[in-house]
Amino acid sequence: MAPSHLVLEFTGRLVTFGYRVEVRGPDGRAYQSGPPRVVRDTLTQPMMPLGPPGEYRVAFRVVAADGHPLAGGIRFTLTVPGPAAGGVMAVEAPAPLALVPPASLADSVNNxxxxxxxxxxxxxxxxxxxxxxxxxxxxxxxx
Missing domain, CATH: 1.20.5 (Single alpha-helices involved in coiled-coils or other helix-helix interfaces)
Known part of the structure; x- marks a missing residue:
């Protein structure tokens, strides 16, 4: 089932400016919809209905409460066509896809x-x- 929004949880608080999320599908299209929202240590990005099955890449940039920027990326795979590719739209609202960056990624901002x-x-x-x-x-x- 294709997620309707993406949730990124971090180990510390984020500031409410300087953040960006981009979700790219296997077809090269961007699937983020509207601005992301930051609450404490969680960034939520609404997404458009996903398209073809395959690997989706998420690139993000946030700023920690101490002022350090954190940029990274994650991937997820859609195994069946999403609604934008003619897949079946679920009647129930899909649960958010919660992706947590590994701890080593959070440490890589400042070497x-x-x-x-x-x-x-x-x-x-x-x-x-x-x-x-x-x-x-x-x-x-x-x-």
Whole structure:
């Protein structure tokens, strides 16, 4: 049964701007319909009725609450023709297709080790203190 919308769940909160989803079918057509919606850690993308059977590719870009962008892609396979290809339309509303990106994909946004930001902070503090002390030493004789 072809899904009517796509649900992507992430491990952390998302900001409500800077996100994009594209769903491409095996025929090369785009099947997303309207803007996606972000609520906390979930992005929901309405979709048009799907077409021919085959592999559908989903490309997404979101921004985490800490400001880091996350881009990735997933795939799903439709085994029977969707409504747009003359397939049978179900009378019941189809359940959403919930696809969760793997944890390694979420970690791939920033390749720096976790301690790198601490090291950058310590080095920045040392640079500021060193500049202040040097400036004080150079201006001592001017008084």
């Amino acid at each position: 720096a080790p976790a301690w790198a930001s601490w090291l950058a902070g310590v080095l920045s503090l040392a640079l500021v203190l060193g500049t202040a002390l040097l400036g004080r030493r150079m201006t001592r004789d001017l008084d």
